[in-house]
Amino acid sequence: MRWRLLDEETGATITEYTDIDGLFVDRVFPHEPLHERYTLLSCAPSGPLLTAIDGTGPTWFGNFVLEGAHVPGRPASERCEASCQECYESMEELLNVRVVGHRPAAGGSGLLDIDLEGHRRDSDNNRGGTIAPAVFGYRLLACSTANGSSEETPAGECRGIAGLFHERPDSWPPGPPLTLLGCRRRLSGSFQAELAHVRVDGTAHTMGWGQRVFGSVIATRPSNLGDDLVDVMVDARIPEPLATNDRPLWDMWRAGGPTEPNLWAELDRSDRYLWVRAAVVHRNHAPDKPADTAYHLDGQYVTDFDAFFCAIGEAVNGPGGWFGGDLFWLHENAATGGGGATPGFRLIWHNSEVARTHLVSGYDRKSWLPAVTFDDLVRYLTEDGVQLELR
Known part of the structure; x- marks a missing residue:
């Protein structure tokens, strides 16, 4: 039995089953937002937006923020402060933005209509980007990427924006209706319920909130997977299904997990991301190792951000180990413990020159943020008390 349903409140097993239709879907993760064109209407550009138009500055910004500048109930001349809740809730962030054209706005106002290309960051603001907020204009901020950080620079104001607010496909659409295959217990x-993945040794690993199962049984049938087993159809969908190319990783962890380091090295970055997600679900919550333990990070394949987490997870916790998948959990594990190593541990980073060469400044089109560099990682680890040796 590969899977269990656990009652959300009590943790008791509702049923066990062999497989599940509707958990793995034919998609690539992480999801990339839609490439779109937007038009800033009746815009008074300034700063980097103005230099992009007159040709004295770059046309690419990285990210671009629009904040509501005037809200209902306030005088049109009164600008919202940054802390104004109405303005914050109307904020939209555009990713990987480039200026692609401009022209005079209608009415001879001397203002401009400015065309941009980019992506909308997935967020709940403004009903997921479907409904324009009730504001009378926007303040514009260009987010430049330099030296591993992002700086917001005022870029003018506009009276509206076209092309931004409309229906889009869900960024992470729920999976198809579920069928639990080969259930031991009729439902x-x-x-x-929470979904748990079961290894061959019987160890069950609960999954995240995005893989919960809330629903009702709509039909059952005898299963082809064994006598006295049934298939159960439910009117539930997995909120955040897994990718089809996740399945081999999960099968490997079910069989006991990776047996040697660097099996992730042949994967591309998206699949390395999936590797880290599988590793955190299947992690063993053992006590941190003694404080005098030294860990050896094999850096020969650390050519991207996700590869670093594959490598440090294995350095601390062995093949398939997890020691964070982002900067927040790297800090939590290194500074406060709980990830397998007592804080203040010694980390020997072999072949560190590979990461120094590949993890450089720029714009990361996976995170849609300034790239985390080798020097950033060295600084974060050192600040969290890690005794780091680069070799």
């Missing part, structure tokens, strides 16, 4: 009625 009826409704349930709210």
Whole structure:
């Protein structure tokens, strides 16, 4: 039995089953937002937006922020402060933005209509980007990328924006209706459950909130997977399904997990990201190792941000180990413990020159933020008390 449903409140097993239709979908993760064109209407550009138009500055900004500048109930002359809640809730962030054209706005106002290309950051603001906020204009901020950080620079104001607010496909659409295949126990009625992946040794690993199962049984049938087993159809969908190319990784962890280091090295960056996600679900919550333990990070394949987390996870916790998948969890594990190493540990980073060469400044089109550099990682680890040796 590969899977279990666990009651959300009690943790009791509702049923066990062999497989599940609707968990793995034919998609690539992480999802890339849609490439779109937007038009800033009746715009008074300044700063980097103005220099992009007159040709004295770059046309590419990195990210671009629009904040509501005037809100209902306030005089049109009164600008919202940055802390104004109405303005914050109307904020939109555009990613990887480039100026692609401009022209005089209608009415002879001397203002400009300015065309941009980029992506909308997935967020709940403004009903997921479908409804324009009730504001009377926007303040513009260009987010330049330099020296591993992002700086917001005022870029003018505009009265509106076209092309931004409309329906889009879900950034992470729920999976198809679920069928639990080869269940040991017949189900009826409704349930709210967590999904757990079961290894061959019987160890069960609960998954995240995005893989919960809330629904009701709609039909059952005898299963082809064994006598006395049933298939159960439920009116539930996985909120955040896994990618089809996740399945081989999960099968490997079910069989006991990776047996040697660097099996992730042949994967591309998207699949390395999936590797880290599988590693955190299947991690063993063992006590941190003694404070005098030294860890050896094999850096020969650390050619991107996700590769670093594959490598440091294995350095601390062995093949398939997890020691964070982003900067927040790297800090939590290094500075406060709980990830397998007592804070203040010694980390020997072999072949560190590979990461120094590949993890450089720029714009990361996976995170849509300034790239985390080798020097950034060295600084973060050192500041969190890690005794780091670069070799």
